[in-house]
Amino acid sequence: MSVAAKLPANIGSTDNLPKVAWAKGCYLYDVDGKQYIDGSSGPAVYSIGHANAEVNDAIKAQLDRVAHGYRYNFTSDALEELTDIIRARCGGTLRHMVYVTGGSEAVESCLKLALQYHAARGEMSRRRFIARERSWHGNTLGALSVSGFLERKEAFEGSLLDVSRLSPVNAYRPIASATADTTGEAGARELEEEILRGGPETFAAFIFEPVVGAAGGCVPAPPGYAKRVREICDRYGVLMISDEVMSGAGRCGTWRALEADGVEPDLMSVAKGLAAGYLPLGAAIYSSKVADVIQRAHGAPMTGHTFTGHTACCAAGVAVQKIVQREKLVERVHANEAKLKSMIADALRGVEAVGDIRGRGYFIAAELVADRKAKAPFPAKHKLFMRIRQQALANGLICYPVGGNVDGINGDVVILAPPYNATDAELDEIVSKMAKSVKEVLTASGLN
Ligand SMILES: Cc1ncc(COP(=O)(O)O)c(C=O)c1O
Secondary structure, three states, rough: OOHHHHHOOOOOOOOOOOEEEEEOOOEEEEEEOOEEOOOOHHHHOOOOOEEOOHHHHHHHHHHHHOOOOOOOOOHHHHHHHHHHHHHHOOOOEEEEEEEOOOOOHHHHHHHHHHHHHHHHHHOOOOOEEEEEOOOOOOOOOOHHHHOEEHHHHHHHOOOOOEEEEEOOOOOOOOOOOOOOOOOOHHHHHHHHHHHHHHHHHHEEEEEEOEEEEEOOOEEEOOOOOOHHHHHHHHHOOOOEEOOOOOOOOOOOOOHHEEEEHHOOOOEEEOOOOOOOOOOEEEEEEEEEHHHHHHHHHHHEEEEOOOOOOOOOHHHHHHHHHHHHHHOOHHHHHHHHHHHHHHHHHHHHOOOOOOOEEEOOOOOOEEOOOOEEOOOOOOOOOOHHHHHHHHHHHHHHHHHEEEEEOOOOOOOOEEEEOOOOOOOOOHHHHHHHHHHHHHHHHHHHHOOO
């Protein structure tokens, strides 16, 4: 049976959605005047809230001067300023970037830069990628190929790249031979075994999410995992790509998500929080090691698009990042992580279905299970995560429930990813509306 046939109907339905009219800060309003608090920054994007006048003014000022200086004709103040900001935020040798318009393009660019690096070194045998199950890297063919997300891939099988696949690395659901404490090491060992099995000379890069988003529900890499991955990649000449489209730009309480693990990747994708949804913007950021090789052999990256370095998009990114820096929002996210987790735990206390509460920074999820001891998921037929999304909307809350995190089909997780500048009162409202929606759905389904 196909994956689609096993999944509940209307999984991606956008029928009957409310029509958005306007927004301010953490709140959105539909055309009927109903108010919604944005508990997940939409899909973990609107990190400084909606309709920020300073950002809108900066975009307008840029549009009034010039909307877009095409990358082969011009650089611009906005592009150069954003590059300086990102370099300072990344630190280390992550000083090079290709700007794009979203997460899939950022990942696609990282994959291509990795291939170009090996080509520049004369190692044309290094063409394959390694990635993990239960991961999401985007919807273009390359990014989709490295993703481990059954439902979103099935219709395209046959035209996707042949990618080596490793187990997810999740302390709550350890690899079969491991425990919560040893699953990081077991995951790293799998990487090394796969490199040796396929032959190190065949692999271009390993790509992973430091904190898995849509496909797992805020699953952080266990402590020590990223460092072991770094060592293994270095040992075999395989590049390390950190996909920080969802977890980066401050979302996890450090500007780079992998910063918390003390690791610098060779390449890194960012998007969502970079311009916080004010205009479409992403970047593939890469180290001097990669840049020097490409520069010497080819002069420049052989990837990019018409709207690469779009001037108004860069101006939006500059304005957003200035606010994030000036208002110390990454520091706020870092300082509030424990508080947000315990607010969620308190609000869901007594709900038998809560199996795990996890994540980093303002990227925290609650996983729901039918049996806490066995960690057994609810069968997908209950459509729990979709019903929670609907109930939350009815209760005036936007959150980010995801499904299929256990085996690609079953599993229900509710992600909260508030705007970094949400007030304490707004955080309270987000958490209590989330808990209310979860309880109402479980009760109505006879599952509590
Ligand atoms: C980790 C990760 N990578 C890549 C993408 C793709 O980004 P986009 O939807 O902007 O193309 C996403 C989107 O959710 C993501 O979460």
